[in-house]
Amino acid sequence: MSTAVGAVAVRARGLGKRYRAKWALRECTFELPKGRVAALVGANGAGKTTLMSVLAGLLDADEGSAGAVGRVAFVPQEKPVYRHFTAADMLRLGARLNVVWDEERARRWLARFEVPLDRACGKLSGGGQAQVAFALAVGSRPDVLMLDEPLANLDPLARREVTAELLGEVAATGMTVLLSTHVVSELSGVADHLLLLAHGRLLAGGDLDELLARHVGYTGPRSDVPPALGEVVQARHSAGQSTFLVELPEGQPRPVVAGPWVERPPTLEDYVLAQLEATREEATREEATRKEAGA
Numbered sequence: 001m002s003t004a005v006g007a008v009a010v011r012a013r014g015l016g017k018r019y020r021a022k023w024a025l026r027e028c029t030f031e032l033p034k035g036r037v038a039a040l041v042g043a044n045g046a047g048k049t050t051l052m053s054v055l056a057g058l059l060d061a062d063e064g065s066a067g068a069v070g071r072v073a074f075v076p077q078e079k080p081v082y083r084h085f086t087a088a089d090m091l092r093l094g095a096r097l098n099v100v101w102d103e104e105r106a107r108r109w110l111a112r113f114e115v116p117l118d119r120a121c122g123k124l125s126g127g128g129q130a131q132v133a134f135a136l137a138v139g140s141r142p143d144v145l146m147l148d149e150p151l152a153n154l155d156p157l158a159r160r161e162v163t164a165e166l167l168g169e170v171a172a173t174g175m176t177v178l179l180s181t182h183v184v185s186e187l188s189g190v191a192d193h194l195l196l197l198a199h200g201r202l203l204a205g206g207d208l209d210e211l212l213a214r215h216v217g218y219t220g221p222r223s224d225v226p227p228a229l230g231e232v233v234q235a236r237h238s239a240g241q242s243t244f245l246v247e248l249p250e251g252q253p254r255p256v257v258a259g260p261w262v263e264r265p266p267t268l269e270d271y272v273l274a275q276l277e278a279t280r281e282e283a284t285r286e287e288a289t290r291k292e293a294g295a
Ligand SMILES: Nc1ncnc2c1ncn2[C@@H]1O[C@H](COP(=O)(O)OP(=O)(O)OP(=O)(O)O)[C@@H](O)[C@H]1O
Pocket: 019, 023, 024, 042, 043, 044, 045, 046, 047, 048, 049, 050, 051
């Protein structure tokens, strides 16, 4: 089956969600193209779980709209499995509960991660239980797979293997993946799209290569300003040295920087950490201004 170029898998328009009076999400607008692996990142409490829950239809939005095209599978942070069920029982449950069920795919996932079919889920390790939840999600052949902190219970090798398997599933089925994580360093080469949340608002979103290409890291002699024009996302100074992460102005040729300055393309981790730090500093400044105004 061919897919229209640029088809959208997940869309949000002015999406907002509040718990009582407190907004957990506000004015979120984005489109996630089909077949992408999108990383949803943000500090604790930024609104990642809330966003996924609304997109998966588990929570109603309080303003705006959101939707996903096709069948959605959502694996929450707690990796729900029945403790007294074996992995094989869980697969039988999957077959009963899902409109579409690919038993072979689900079994292959469990075999790949050496999860015994006959052991009660309660007796599996946290990582093993997570694999059962993933197998069920993959077996349901979703068009959009949403995973809340899928890497949290896994050891470093398992994290790499799970992300590799997910990429394999994307290549084989054309599904779209949205995964939230704090382990940003392990998303290089996995995610090709980014949604960055801060205090319930979407700070950045879009194609990862494009986003990173618009940013440059500079290291050079101590200076209050970077060697090229642009928005300073992060500035760090030590006695004799300054480093900057700069967002270059759109639609202009890339600046040529010479002399003592060294240019470095930022990694995903550099970019995300700099953005989160900048937001935290801004929040601290706003809080101080509020306190001053109230004093
Ligand atoms: N059921 C709830 N009732 C009230 N407030 C909630 C509820 N769930 C989340 N919140 C609040 O909404 C905000 C966003 O929470 P959410 O769990 O979506 O963030 P998160 O980015 O997933 O955080 P983490 O990385 O810690 O999992 C937080 O301020 C949180 O305290």
